[in-house]
Amino acid sequence: MLFPDFDPVAFSIGPFAVRWYALAYILGLMLGWYYARRLAGNARLWPAGLKAPSAAELDDLLLYAAFGVVIGGRLGFCFFYHPGYFLANPLAILLEIREGGMSFHGGLFGAAAGVLIWAERCGLQPLAMLDIAAVVAPIGLLLGRVANFVNAELWGRVTDVPWGVIFPRGGPLPRHPSQLYEAASEGLLLLIVLAVLVRRDGFSHPGRLAGVFGAGYAISRISCEFFREPDRHLGFLFGGWLTMGMLLSLPMLLIGLWLILNSKPVVAGAAHG
Numbered sequence: 001m002l003f004p005d006f007d008p009v010a011f012s013i014g015p016f017a018v019r020w021y022a023l024a025y026i027l028g029l030m031l032g033w034y035y036a037r038r039l040a041g042n043a044r045l046w047p048a049g050l051k052a053p054s055a056a057e058l059d060d061l062l063l064y065a066a067f068g069v070v071i072g073g074r075l076g077f078c079f080f081y082h083p084g085y086f087l088a089n090p091l092a093i094l095l096e097i098r099e100g101g102m103s104f105h106g107g108l109f110g111a112a113a114g115v116l117i118w119a120e121r122c123g124l125q126p127l128a129m130l131d132i133a134a135v136v137a138p139i140g141l142l143l144g145r146v147a148n149f150v151n152a153e154l155w156g157r158v159t160d161v162p163w164g165v166i167f168p169r170g171g172p173l174p175r176h177p178s179q180l181y182e183a184a185s186e187g188l189l190l191l192i193v194l195a196v197l198v199r200r201d202g203f204s205h206p207g208r209l210a211g212v213f214g215a216g217y218a219i220s221r222i223s224c225e226f227f228r229e230p231d232r233h234l235g236f237l238f239g240g241w242l243t244m245g246m247l248l249s250l251p252m253l254l255i256g257l258w259l260i261l262n263s264k265p266v267v268a269g270a271a272h273g
Contacts, residue, residue: 001174003167006150024147025069028140033062035136045202047266050128057122061115065133068114069107069140076106080248081231104144105248108217111137127206127259128266134213135194141217142187149179156181156227170229178228185220208263214256218249225249 009017037058039045046052053061078086078093080103086093112130119129148154155167156176164174193216194209203209222245230236230243237247 001163001165003152003165006152008151020150021144021147024143025140028143029062029066029069031139031143032065032133032136033058035139036061036132039132039135039198045198047202047204050125050203050206050266051123053122053124053129053132057118057124060122061118061129061133064114064118065111066114068110068112070110072110072113073102073104073107076103076109077101080106080244081234103248104141105245105252108137108252125206127210127263128203131198131203131206131209134210135198137213138187138191138194142183142191145179145183145187149177149183154179155229157229159227175229176227178224181227182220182224185224186217190216190220203266205263205265207259211256211259211261211263214252214259216256218253218256221249222246222253 006020008019008021010020010023011018036053037055040052040055040058043052074093078101082101111133115129115133116126118124119126152167152169155165155170156178158164158171158173159176160174161176163177165177166172166174190213194213197209197212201208225243225245228243228245230245234244236242237244
């Protein structure tokens with residue numbers, strides 16, 4: 001099937017064009033913030049000995065997370081995917097930002113760093129705050145991958161499946177709509193799994209939900225990479241089938257499993273920070 005005739009620009013205000021991709025980031029942060037406030041306000045989810053963040057503290061988290069996503073996403077794109085060019089032209093990191101270039105892995109690492117800095121400043125339990133961020137993060141991943149599809153970018157490999165899509169810049173052959181595969185697995189499925197876990201156990205084991213998110217994202221991303229076209233300037237790494245997306249997901253898988261295996265129940269009266 002032919003790619004739908006989507007306009008990548010959602011709307012314009014004078015000379016400024018607002019793209020769907022930018023809206024996906026903004027809407028993901030806002031919906032995540034709203035969901036986090038609902039979770040923080042549910043006393044049943046927070047065991048004795050663990051302080052929930054206040055509404056005002058979560059307002060601050062939105063700023064920390066936004067900066068983390070943007071800074072981490074940009075630096076990740078520059079140094080994961082084009083290290084030679086940006087090391088030789090460091091000013092291009094800022095000067096060429098209007099031309100685009102964001103890394104999901106970089107954005108995730110940046111957001112995690114923002115959460116940890118915010119938790120430390122607010123005197124909150126760092127791993128528990130990573131948990132609440134992890135539960136809401138798939139919202140942004142879902143919207144971001146749908147925006148990738150609307151932008152007709154990051155398409156999949158050539159295929160003969162009935163739902164293959166002929167993308168405008170992807171050549172004449174149908175390809176896997178891998179952006180939608182990622183939206184369904186990294187986004188919707190992971191959102192549901194974490195929602196079920198937090199409803200069942202709350203934040204009783206700081207770090208466990210963050211671990212499930214990290215491992216779940218890594219497994220989903222590695223699986224979807226088998227259907228996604230590798231970056232043209234990188235191709236397959238080491239002359240085999242490994243892609244950069246797979247390689248960057250491996251540390252997330254290991255860290256996620258470590259957090260799951262080492263999470264401990266909250267002890268009443270323990271320090272929050």
